Amino acid sequence: MKYINFHTHFPPADTEPEIAIVSCVAPEPLQQCPSNIWLSYGIHPWYIHNTDTKNLLEKVKETAHNEQVIAIGEAGLDKVKGPALELQKQIFCQQIDISETFKKPLIIHSVKANNEVLSLRKKRKPQQPWIIHGFNGNNMEMEQLIREGFYLSFGPRILYPDSKAAESLRDIPIDRLFLETDHTNKSISAIYIRAAEIRGTSVKKLEHAIKNNFKHLFGDIVE
Numbered sequence: 650m651k652y653i654n655f656h657t658h659f660p661p662a663d664t665e666p667e668i669a670i671v672s673c674v675a676p677e678p679l680q681q682c683p684s685n686i687w688l689s690y691g692i693h694p695w696y697i698h699n700t701d702t703k704n705l706l707e708k709v710k711e712t713a714h715n716e717q718v719i720a721i722g723e724a725g726l727d728k729v730k731g732p733a734l735e736l737q738k739q740i741f742c743q744q745i746d747i748s749e750t751f752k753k754p755l756i757i758h759s760v761k762a763n764n765e766v767l768s769l770r771k772k773r774k775p776q777q778p779w780i781i782h783g784f785n786g787n788n789m790e791m792e793q794l795i796r797e798g799f800y801l802s803f804g805p806r807i808l809y810p811d812s813k814a815a816e817s818l819r820d821i822p823i824d825r826l827f828l829e830t831d832h833t834n835k836s837i838s839a840i841y842i843r844a845a846e847i848r849g850t851s852v853k854k855l856e857h858a859i860k861n862n863f864k865h866l867f868g869d870i871v872e
């Protein structure tokens with residue numbers, strides 16, 4: 650079975666036993682990847698400033714037609730880095746619309762902004778699934794998000810035993826969970842092994858569950 654890496658910025662080598670969603674950031678062109686590698690495309694909140702946002706949004710719409718692009722994003726809100734929150738919200742909301750129009754799930758970058766993202770989901774009531782990537786919240790935040798239908802993807806932070814991510818990973822319902830390497834050079838297998846340890850389960854069971862979650866979001870694009 651292959652590991653599903655839900656969010657990475659580096660296309661995996663052909664030799665890696667890995668299915669991945671490679672995050673491409675507008676206005677960059679899509680990365681050239683083999684057909685077992687999928688792509689997401691969106692405006693990252695860090696790169697909104699000093700650019701023509703109208704063109705960026707056009708670029709996302711145009712690219713959303715591509716069949717290898719299975720999700721919109723990463724898009725979202727960041728209270729630590731990036732332009733004023735109001736501008737970030739505007740661009741995020743427009744990407745919510747693109748995700749709905751193209752019927753492609755939305756991958757979310759959220760830094761200290763889970764409450765805002767949560768209330769936007771309540772207000773907008775989108776049909777598409779929303780996945781917060783690189784989740785590092787505690788159990789309470791995790792539970793709030795799960796109640797509103799979110800999926801959460803956990804990355805290399807779970808390798809640190811005292812991280813909030815490790816704690817919430819232990820308790821998240823298995824049908825809402827993904828794993829990822831993001832922009833690090835950690836291997837996805839190391840993340841699966843650690844996640845299985847944290848949850849007291851086997852890597853095989855975890856792989857199976859995550860594959861089902863992936864199929865639930867994207868259909869039978871994986872075997």
Ligand SMILES: [Zn+2]
Pocket residue numbers: 656657658672723831832
């Ligand atoms: Zn990322």
